[in-house]
Amino acid sequence: VRPSRRALSVSQDRLTEKTFLADLGLATAPFAAVADDGELALALAEIGLPAILKTRRLGYDGKGQARIDRAEDAHAALAAMQGAPAILEGVVAFTREISVIAARDLAGDVAAYDPGENAHRDGILRRTTVPARLSAWERADSALIAGKILNALEYAGVLGVELFVTPQGLLVNEIAPRVHNSGHWTQAGCAVDQFEQHIRAIAGWPLGDGTRHSDVVMENLIGEEVSGVLELARKPEVSIHLYGKGTARPGRKMGHVNRVTGPAHRP
């Protein structure tokens, strides 16, 4: 099975994941495991306010999370977890969010795409813009971080790493052991997109080198936005990807569009 069970078990539990990252020497938001009100009080004392309480497992798109701005919100936030094991994370003052999509093949070779800059709303990814606004140092560091994670997991396949850009450097927010929404721009920007890259990686093929030929803005179609897809299709250089989901519930990712914004420029 590729990626391995270990990659899944590390990343499907926020506490295991954060511990794994910290053990690798990578910076993350401060975190602490929380099982009851007493542990939550201790964790808040250590991490400070504001903080975010999250279920350790099964959260995505902002689900299973509660922000704690005041100490008196703590009990209600934990109660909302309904007994699920939780983790408290400090809120990071970041200037932007980026993600790196990278791959490791069976021979241990690694290739990373250029980082994309992510914009979220209501905890859901709305837009990824490539290239991200980053210093050369941040750009290089993001690829090194992704490589370190891939190697530590002896990973095979494509993996997404979400990072916070802060004045003190890059912090790892989350790893996703799979092709990732924030990597869909590669469909329009690279000869070898993240889907082909994943197949190459797990099938014993050489990896694409991650070169970007075009700048791209990827926008998710969330809920009822999908009804505007014909208007979007009218714009030049826009390609459409619909997921064939039946009902456009609020917050549901129904598809995405990639817009080629020009030949690749290297900031």
Added chain:
Amino acid sequence: VRPSRRALSVSQDRLTEKTFLADLGLATAPFAAVADDGELALALAEIGLPAILKTRRLGYDGKGQARIDRAEDAHAALAAMQGAPAILEGVVAFTREISVIAARDLAGDVAAYDPGENAHRDGILRRTTVPARLSAWERADSALIAGKILNALEYAGVLGVELFVTPQGLLVNEIAPRVHNSGHWTQAGCAVDQFEQHIRAIAGWPLGDGTRHSDVVMENLIGEEVSGVLELARKPEVSIHLYGKGTARPGRKMGHVNRVTGPAHRP
């Protein structure tokens, strides 16, 4: 049914197709219907040597064709058709072969991709290079020809037009009422590729405008060439498309690779 039955019936018979094109005022190689040795002799007298005898239906990749270089080859060529209705076509002295992939939507709007330059071997397409080496006049004419054909057929969908470039202008060789092998480069060179374009055209969506963001060389993997696919995958900017066919028989198209050769330049 889109494209219509008419588009299919016109293009599946070489005589009907050539007649249709001639009626539109488009230049083709000289041609004549051939049912027996007597008609073949008359046709050869009119068209001259060398000429190519083809079955009217069901030929592709050079199958069902026989070249006639000398009058004494004529009888054997016709006998090889085994009684199938045939057409004699003059051999055109062309400088290069190109094809235009174009689409027409339900509203009658038309969009054409830049022409690709085709290289054949043994009657099989080996390589399409975009942009083709063409004068501005030839480039414009190729799109006008495609548009004329699409409109005359009241076509919906993507269609490929193969053209000969000659000192006297463009000659239409063949039309293919479908996405076409020589349009596979659009997968790597355009935001909206010929497959998405076809779906847009027949589903009542607006067409992509055919803009090319990158220059591309598409190469077919024919027969045993497919076994070299790992070497090809090692090259940067190469994306791989395999068709999942079981046996790599000689002449069988097993897949293709697209190589992005740079940002689009407009010759």
